[in-house]
Ligand SMILES: *[C@@H]1O[C@H](CO)[C@@H](O)[C@H](O)[C@H]1NC(C)=O
Ligand SMILES: *[C@@H]1O[C@H](CO)[C@@H](O)[C@H](O)[C@H]1NC(C)=O
Ligand SMILES: *[C@@H]1O[C@H](CO)[C@@H](O)[C@H](O)[C@H]1NC(C)=O
């Protein structure tokens with residue numbers, strides 16, 4: 412994709428300049444040895460060129476094995492992804508003036524130049540961790556997905572194992588809180604905005620509220636709330652959950668969620684239920700941004716600190732989980748019948764005015780882009796954050812200074828225990844799965860403590876030893 416082709420271009424230029432420098436300096440030959448190992452992403456022509464030059468030198472020396480004249484330190488630090496996430500078996504990445512060698516090849520665990528390990532939260536696997544962890548091994552966690560994907564990382568004993576973090580939390584070293592929002596322009600765009608008069612006409616065939624969800628059993632327990640809400644106000648539910656209305660056949664798979672035709676359907680509604688699958692500060696997804704972009708008022712349930720992120724303080728209706736859905740239904744009905752009051756929720760959109768300075772600042776200052784070829788993507792930025800920090804310590808050591816330390820803190824990845832809804836009238840079909848998220852969260856606390864103890868023992872361990880540590884009896 413874009414990331415790959417940019418990289419191709421980048422590598423191509425790197426090769427080109429390397430070949431030029433060859434005439435000046437023999438040193439470059441050593442670096443080229445590395446490119447051969449990246450054949451899969453090199454254009455064929457360059458591969459041939461590089462291979463030929465490399466062979467003529469007859470040496471397979473890796474760049475990282477070279478040492479500075481002074482001794483111990485390799486020329487490039489190696490940074491190993493403990494996850495197949497990037498698929499890159501070897502790439503010399505450039506981060507400003509620093510270079511690091513990135514690979515998903517775990518055999519580099521024992522390489523003397525390996526300085527850091529990058530973990531991806533969703534596939535973070537306690538089996539075969541890079542243990543023992545050497546003094547110079549920095550650990551970094553990238554976790555942008557839903558908390559439901561790996562609860563054991565959400566506790567102090569585990570999150571503090573890492574030196575560097577990139578998570579949805581605004582407290583992390585590289586906050587990804589706004590990862591689902593491209594920019595301010597799409598937010599204030601009126602491309603899809605349907606005038607209220609038109610929405611009123613559409614109301615003859617449509618419900619005031621739309622819901623589209625295909626994951627029906629989530630830690631946020633949203634379907635239980637929504638099914639209760641549906642007893643008090645009409646909701647058109649297009650997804651698999653609480654389904655009562657069909658999408659056109661072409662839009663039925665989840666990949667169609669970003670189709671213009673799907674946007675047009677949603678844009679006709681006055682309200683869209685924007686319920687996250689988990690309830691954690693700063694965990695905000697496209698569920699919120701999509702209706703805001705379309706000019707539909709989101710009824711939001713998710714991040715308790717959502718007020719910090721909304722474009723204006725009257726741009727969404729935020730669910731108060733302790734209040735009965737019936738009360739919310741009454742409020743929505745009132746707005747449905749009162750155009751002037753409903754319009755106050757779209758005033759920011761009509762004026763294209765985002766009064767939330769924090770949101771504006773965040774979008775302006777973040778160092779990565781979303782679906783934006785002119786900006787780096789957040790995985791590259793994460794890799795470079797670690798690369799630059801590794802280099803910072805190399806440079807400090809060269810100057811005889813003490814190394815700097817980084818440490819993830821408790822609030823870099825935090826989520827309260829999932830809460831289930833319990834309504835007096837009782838949802839019609841509460842499955843036994845309902846309590847499972849809470850149980851799973853409770854168990855994950857034990858797992859986190861066990862993992863911490865095992866990591867501190869600093870020896871590789873088996874799954875059996877892990878479970879014995881989790882449940883000692
Ligand atoms: C990983 O690196 C080793 C050398 O350290 C190499 O022998 C092996 O083929 C590599 N594996 C992959 C999948 O690239
Ligand atoms: C909402 O925003 C308006 C103007 O932007 C401001 O005057 C008002 O104090 C805000 N209200 C709250 C509760 O933040
Ligand atoms: C990384 O974290 C470990 C564990 O907390 C710590 O011992 C080490 O000093 C840290 N390293 C750096 C470079 O911050």
Ligand SMILES: *[C@@H]1O[C@H](CO)[C@@H](O)[C@H](O)[C@H]1NC(C)=O
Nearest residue numbers: 838839840841842843844845
């Ligand atoms: C759901 O409710 C229906 C009747 O309301 C019942 O027949 C069915 O067994 C229930 N399903 C589950 C999983 O409890």
